[in-house]
Amino acid sequence: MTKRTIDVNYLARVEGEGSLSVTLDGDRITELEFGIFEPPRFFEAFLQGRHFTEVPDITARICGICPIGYQTSSVNAMEDACNTAVTPEIDALRRLIYCGEWIESHALHVFLLHAPDFLGYESAIHMAKDFPDEVEMGLRIKKIGNSIVEVVGGREIHPINTRVGGFYRAPTTRQLEALIPELEWGLDAALQTAGLVSGFTFPELDRDHLFVAMRHPDEYAIARGRVVSSRGLDITAHEYEDHFTEQHVARSNALHSLTADGQAYHVGPMARFNLNFEQLTPHAADAATRAGLAPPVTNPFRSIAVRAIEIILAFEEALRIVRHYRPPDPAAIEVTPRAGTGYGVSEAPRGLLYHRYRIDADGLIEQARIVPPTSQNQPTIEADLHDLISANLSMADDDLTWQCEQAIRNYDPCISCATHFLDLRINRG
Amino acid sequence: MRKPKLAVWKFASCDGCQLSLLDAEDELLAVAGAVEIANFPEASREVLPGPYQLSLVEGSITTPHDAERIQQVRSESEFLVTIGACATAGGIQALRNWADVAEFTRSVYATPEFIDTLDTSTAIADHVTVDFELRGCPINKGQLLEVVNAFLYGRRPDIPGYSVCIECKRRGTTCVMVADGTPCLGPVTQAGCGALCPAYHRGCYGCFGPAESANLPALISELRRLEVDDATLVRALRTYNAYAPEFRAASDELEVTG
Known part of the structure; x- marks a missing residue:
């Protein structure tokens, strides 16, 4: 067989920088490495010695795309450590700002990062020449998500209003009601989006995935809940590290997560959809039926359609919360530090985000541990790539390379979170 | 007239400042009409060769490889603007500058010898000449658009330095x-x-x-x-x-x- 090498430098349309290197010996994959070369930033180390009230602002800086995720998991952990419960009004406002982040992040991924793959464009800007209405619709959906974050949080990126115990200042009823017309437009646009993306052609890629997501008895879990799996796991955040471990591999500045018995698992929209399907909001459930999506969805290329369903859900939830809004008073519960360990989880747009902190009696951090969704999905991404390449060996290098990139983007990997460079290389021997 | 080429570069950062460009939902397509987005991996697979008339640089220098890469970026860029606190001051990751980085590495990574990092996180201007620094963690997207506009019209950006x-x-x-x-x-x-x-x-x-x-x-x-x-x-x-x-x-x- 003629030796072939494919080099694609820098995987595009992901948040961060990673690499894929594949070596083929005939029809056999001898090496497959999805590497992350984002320079390490050592958050867990420099959090030591910081005051527990500073942590939501600091951990937000791990990721410009999902700061609400980091803020929410960290306040959940701190409130757990200090044995404090917040009011239902604060919970509702946390869910609302998180819906804003889901809408903003999912619309970014669906329209600007992933749809161009399905339609054969290098970018959404190229795509906009032929699909101007669709790209403009996507940008407006994204903007509405951002405006929710801005109204509740002060600004879209690294919002300033979230604190341990609640919020610095509750938005007024009038401020939130002003969002309603755009939220109604957004819900309608999201329904159109689901119709649009479910009509794409999805490459074959079906595997038995172990799905892991949060679950809450009252709602499609976002900002609070237990951790469950498609194989019957049902635990609190306290027990997370008994069931999941992280490994450090040479090719990566991120850590890879596996289950305690060494299996890859899958977090994010597909996991949430499959595990919490019964709790979809009415329009989201209808749209799923029309899109032909029912659990278990096992082809990760369909994640774009699942994200569209979650955008619908986030709009419905945002509308419900805004219409029933009662400003929390006080805006925050006073939290007194005490020595101990706190555990917090939340569903970032890309999946489960776990935080653990040990604090001393003065509220200073002694130890921090953060497990972002992309580290958890990395082994699953590699397994997908393995299957995809094995099944498509006859494909031309350029096409196979693009499809591998698309398969990685199925997970909307945030390499800044997991730490970033995607340098895609396929070496055929 | 040929449109100026825009490039966006990332070093150690959270992606938030370059995201500000994508967060300019009302202006993004207009920006894409005024400049040629030649190198912006977060948004496009297409990479056009330099030189670039305007480079926006996000992130700080924390690895030996990045210390070399920024030299290359500078040599390909006519006008280089750093965006955000990481690029202008080293970012939150500059807290390592007061610490023992070997100890930091051990506390985060099980196999520290896999990690290739510098002892410091430093601003881009510590390594190359920077034409303009746009502050903020994150930057303000209105200010970013002002910087791009000012560049297009060949004037100095109107960014106040007061408190x-x-x-x-x-x-x-x-x-x-x-x-x-x-x-x-x-x-x-x-x-x-x-x-x-x-x-x-x-x-x-x-x-x-x-x-x-x-x-x-x-x-x-x-x-x-x-x-x-x-x-x-x-x-x-x-x-x-x-x-x-x-x-x-x-x-x-x-x-x-x-």
């Missing part, structure tokens, strides 16, 4: 420090955020870095009068712009005298 206090007054926010005794870095922090935190009843935490002629000693004595202890003051100055010279000198001095 957050001016923005608070303009917004009509009652001073949180005077009225409530809430510690606030507004008097020494550059404007640009719109004086957000005081409007939300919290003190400014300095995410835009030191303002022009910031008087740190005056603020520190006022904060001490509000019974803020020195350890808290050091932490307050050591966040997203910890290694900006004015903040760095003040926090170092507090450690020596405190």
